[in-house]
Amino acid sequence: MNTLAATAPQVFHEPGCAKNKGKSTSDRKKGCAKQLAPGAAAGGCAFDGAKIALQPITDVAHLVHGPIACEGNSWDNRGAKSSGSTLYRTSFTTDMNETDVVFGGEKRLFRSIKEIIDKYAPPAVFVYQTCVPAMTGDDIGAVCKAAAQKFGKPIVPVIAPGFVGSKNLGNKLAGEALLDHVIGTQEPEYTTPYDINIIGEYNLAGELWQVRPLLDELGIRILACLSGDAKYHEVASSHRARAAMMVCSKAMINVARKMEERYGIPFFEGSFYGVGDMSDSLREIARLLIERGAPAELQARTEALIAREEARAWARLAPYKERLAGKRVLLITGGVKSWSVVAALQELGVEIVGASVKKSTRRDKEKIKQLLGGDAHMIDDMRPREMYKMLAEARADIMLSGGRSQFVALKAKMPWLDINQERHHAYAGYEGMVELVQEIDKALSNPVWKQVRRPAPWGATALGVEGQATKRIAALPASRAA
């Protein structure tokens, strides 16, 4: 059964989650849905999370079953890039009206699937449940099943209506949809001992493409990325990979663990952010592949590539080290990004005056604590007003955060850099680290800061630009001045 009532608690019982393991049995039963404070909450819903996790699959039609708000207010707003199909950027929604709410929206949903298949012929349709049809009882699982039979195509129900919880829960429920309906349903054309999956990487701003050339050079093939720049067929046949890397520690841990359980694919948790982390990740990938039977010479080739790339990266970073040394950064972001970016910035001698851990797991927090040498600079929940104060009082030189808090920094007339999903720059791998540092340097050294902080001088009584002219007139012979 893939009913939500069955899936959600199961996701909460994730044994791969360190936080969950640390709980008492009774606490664990409560699940990990945090009670949100009405009137003081921020962040997306479970549907948002599911969409973030799956929409990067590029050749699939993503159909949102709900009223206009869920899709109409949010479509085409993420920076996941595609090397092929652009269908994932086409928006599909049933735009439920009052009649659908009263009499049920199943028929409209079925007809919508048909229209999409007739017009766009995608290899599969993903159908997202939202709050309203979840309340009225539209059985989208049944509709998807009927449509799959009728049209002979995979129609995948993604059961993550917004009100069941946070964005993070939605990521996991999306993962469950892949496990239940997609992964293992097709076979790859061929396999190699160098096939890996990358889980929880969305190719935002093309970050996967900063890593892929390195893997290509080593002869390592990304069989499937979940889900950045992925095609349906790749995800469906991803169960034949030899090893996997889990990039975002919270988003899809259930997928990594269950694929290990079901298909014997070992995984490790790594990051592409920062020179050191990038190298470690390449090492781990090579190690796991060799363990699974790839020729041992892969290790030496990997080390050679790491040595070459690190030397090149540090040579390119050297000019910035001096410019950025001692600069103070306030880092407001979630999950894995916190510690990987902290590590990356510390490599450059930048001081971290605060790092948010609001969305981080216990393991994430420990990593940050280690990196920062204590928890003094860990921020659990910072109100915008406090961020503003910190910046306005110049206790930080720059803020790195997501788009929605950018104006807290800008209104305090302080530099800001986007490190969230709407960003336009790619920061992964060795290339990305150089780009990140260039961007920070560009932000800090921009000449606007001096100008915008200048108060309007209108109250001044001393002579300004007109001083020279006044002096010239005063110097005229008395006969003319009169």
Place this chain on the structure above:
Amino acid sequence: MALVQVSKKACVVNPLKMSQPLGAALAFMGVQQCMPLLHGSQGCTSFGLVLLVRHFRESIPLQTTAMNEVATILGGLENVEQAILNIVERTNPAVIGICSTGVTETKGDDVDGFIKLIRARHPELANVGIVYVSTPDFKDAFQDGWAKTVVKLIETFVPQVQTLPQRAPQRINVLPGCHLTPGDLDELRDIIESFGLQPTFLPDLSGSLDGHIPEEFTPTTLGGVSRADIAAMGAAAWTIAIGEQMRPAAVLLEQRAGVPFVLFDRLIGLAPNDDFVSFLSRVSGRPAPNKVRRQRGQLIDAMLDGHFYFGAKRIAIGAEPDLLWSVGMWATEMGATLEAAVTTTASPLLEKMPIEQVLIGDLEDLEARAARADLLITHSHGRQASERLGVPLYRLGLPMFDQLGAAHEVTVGYRGTRNLVFAIGNLLLSAVREPRPDTWRTNEDAA
């Protein structure tokens, strides 16, 4: 005369429409020291928030009652209560504007009843204005949410009078539709003040979302019209409503306080602005100032210079009804013809459009009708269609997330119309097709 049709598709592809509560929330953002609050799950708020942040490039005050599954089924009284208390404690607003969503309307939460209960339980909230507007996502569109909110604001804050008050002859109410930008409001304020009149805008986004730098961090709206200003609207001499969507609000204000209203269905174009300026001149008893006269001359000159590039051009527009009307009518007055008109919701103006059919539909419909067009006019989501069709796009409306200065686009008044003649004229001018040796060759085989 147009036939108004509703798209028969089951599936909306590339929506033109945005949801009603978001329009309502934006209207609340034009009220001073206000915190708009969506009564729904937290995603309802976060999607809307991100959209408005990207459009205005400003902090957006918008909160959520954070309804989870259980609260949704059992009813949201506690969540609404807690949200109000938390907002008051954290941000000390003068007004909290509550908008319902699809999820709470499906349940049927009686929010008016909730507010009565909450007021009874918490006398300390006596000074906080609480305005509720019912805006289910599964009905109507952005423009409707905005219009309903203005009605509710008048209902809540403008007292009903028995005997008509002494009118302040120089005071003018302005009820702008949601298709006007903060820049448009600034322009209108300049024009109205140049006649010695004092305008009050409701809502007034020009003070709150015009991109100024405040001295202090404010979690609520930064500017906008105050509660006291709204209450005083009943004593104004006239109400000017801009856009057909504002008619119900203007009618209500006339009924409650006896303020007579005039409605301008658009302020783009020469003739509508002539009417507007004549009206101001009559009610103020002053001739049009030199500045305005010069602007009229400049617009006429711009129309003469620009008409070459508009003549017989085919324009496809996707916009909410009042914006579609404003820009569509003006474009035809410049000599262009409407190739396609797609909109989001019903309006009495639609059937008067100079085109055979006006479709309540989506951007896929617009794209399908725009293959032969010379120009697309719609919001930023038209970028994919523009790329596929190879037809240039002029971005107009909300959201405009891939360009700077959305808040400062000015298209009203003589000067705003002049801007638009130049901006769109330049797009058409740069898209002129160069002649080729085969351009005039008739090829019967290919026919």
